Amino acid sequence: MTRFLSRRLVELVVVFLGVTFIVYAMVFTLPGDPIAALGGDRPLPENVVAQLRAEYHLDLPLWQQYLHYLGGVLTGDLGTTFTGRPVSEAMASRWPVTITLALSAWALEMIVGVLLGLAAGLRRGSILDRGVLLGTVLATSIPVFVLGVSAQLVFGLELGWFPIAGTSEGWPASYVLPAAIVALYGLSSVSRLMRGSVADTMRSDFVRTLVAKGMPRHDIVGVHVMRNSAAPVLTFLAIELGYLLGGTVVIEGIFNLPGIGQLLFESIRTHEGPTVVGVTTALIVVFLVTSVLVDVLSSLIDPRIRHE
């Protein structure tokens, strides 16, 4: 187990360095000069430009800039925005919103998706099975803004159950609608994956052996089939969580939730390089950590992965 973990952690560091460097290089080779943009229509004096460039290490070759940045990241300094605010501070107020939204949506997606998939997998070809397939495909094929705005109209304005924008009412009221909509889009994947996994497991020989052993059905399904079917679904769910934590830009926009997605979107629009890189770095870390967590979890569920 320790060897398994340490190997995963080494892989994590390598991927982290590679991806952050690529993002860093890409953002800073984008066309447009942020320093020049600072001055607006009137060009800045030469010496001011030079001083700013030196201050932000922009006069150094790219790889040295990156090393400077990396050094900062390791000491918890994600750099400063061009307006002089630390990037970490800009993100700090955004994270709770995104994390709350992502976790709510993710939990909803997991619970409902797994249950629907389990039910469909146990009764393949039944009305329920077909209904789940049809329903999730239909929901997925509606554009997210249509669904978002319709939900605001129906549940927010006409029924008045939930607020339609902002986070002023806190969890859960402010998050129910956006989380439900985000979850709806992941539902078809989770339930299909679970359905296939359960159906495969139910056909396997050991389930027949369990019946022959006289084990009751709820034990067979609840203990054996669930654990055997979990691994592929879990992998998908982890990727999904990383993706959700990356911020769901459109949903955050529709419901006016000040999350990471909105911050990233604004920063890209305003050429706010340090913020883009800072947010991306944080997202990469989140993504890598969730993937390691999943590996650990799947190895706990399936001993064959552990002993590989």
Add this chain to the structure above:
Amino acid sequence: MTPPVLSIDGLTVDFRTSDGTVVPAVRDVSLDVGAGEIVAVVGESGSGKSVTAMSVLGLLPPNARTAGSIRLAGTELVGADAARLASVRGRRVAMVFQDPFGSLDPVFTVGFQIREVLRRHRPEMSAAQRRSRAVDLLRLVDVPEPESRVRAYPHQLSGGQAQRVVIAMALACDPEVLIADEPTTALDVTVQREILDVLLRLRDTAGVAVLLITHDMGVVADVADRVVVMRHGAVVETQDVGPLFATPRATYTRELLAAVPRLEAAHRPDPEAAEAVLTVEGLVVEYQRRRRTTRAVDGVDLHIASGSVLALVGESGSGKSTIGKAVTGLAPVHSGSVVVDGVDAVDSPRRTLRALRRRIGVVFQNPLGALDPRHTIGEAVGEPLRVHRRMRGTALDRRVGELLDAVELPGPWAGRFPHELSGGQRQRVAIARAIALDPVLLVADEPTSALDVSVQATVLDLFRHIQRELRFACLFISHDLAVVDELADRVAVLHRGRLVETGPRVDVLTRPAEDYTRRLLEAAPVPDPARSRRAAARLAG
């Protein structure tokens, strides 16, 4: 005679398919199993023997309709409700299936899986009692180091150990009846021997009634007291094991017995001396996985002369299939040389290797896996001709017709798909494809192991016939010594990647020079109850 523990009377099972047709599977089957008795049900695939076994515990799929009577010491099991079945399954009747790894849940320890039966059927036992009972059960079936093995996961066990665990699980609640469905088919002969010994001991010491489902007459001769022969869903003959082998009453039983390959090591004319087509020297094959290196083949020398058959014999993991792969360029050769028809098959330019592959035919164990389900058999057989000989049109059709004819399949069948054929017919197609380019060397990896005995006999006949006619050299990989005896000119015995001994067939099979070969020969079940029991008595005494 004491009343039977398990009594099947007039059992009939039909399957209703989705389009409404009724497929009969078992018709009017009656048999009894008494305490301390092993009753074998033999038959080929489709004979209904497994369906009979499954119906005892109500394990048939929901589209099955069962009629007749199955009584367990007075309890009727046909049409029994869930509660009655629950009181029988795993408690009074336990079952052991063919594939031990498939029968165990891969994500729980074997101890958990034994204890869960106890938790279910012996709720009065404490957790500590269950734990010690699990260890005792593993000890009972001769699992080494039961105290630590109880914490192992199925994938950490060997096939034989896994099957012992399955048997231990079945014995957890001291069942009156043990149903074993092909319990040794997936195992090596030496391991099979040990598992059969466990079954015999259970019969003698615990007085368990055993219903043994098998297709292997050797296994029947070894352990059964009484034999029920089934065909097309009906009982053909029921006799005690001695008389059944000595004086079979039904024609089908006689055919079945005649089809069983026997290790007789009869003399046959040797093929005339010819130059070697395949020369393997100092072959080492290593598989690298992460930082662990597994040496699958370790310094093997082989020679096959043109027109002769070399059988490569060994148990699973002996490296016999790996050698076949190395010869066809599918395994990483670490060192040593493989020369086929004068061409270095390891270190040649890519183009030379591709040209060489045209001259090597391959037949694998599972023909259904080897044939593309979307190609007709005509397309399958014609593909090598189209690709390598650029044959088209009528010339191609004519040659495909000839090839199908050579494997005794009707020419018009070229338009059929693999799923429309039986297992034996599919293997004929695979053979036809392998000989399409007139190979100098044919590698056949267990080509008949997946087939029924009577089908195996005809395919082996055909194979020998074609080999004599086309005079290719053949590397025949098999675990079955009797099959090897029928086909090979020379035999090479492998054990853990090393060559144990090699020599002319009769010498190796009758005067083995090495201990391992002797053990292999002794473990092979012999379809002759008198002889196998003498051997057992000799081993015991």
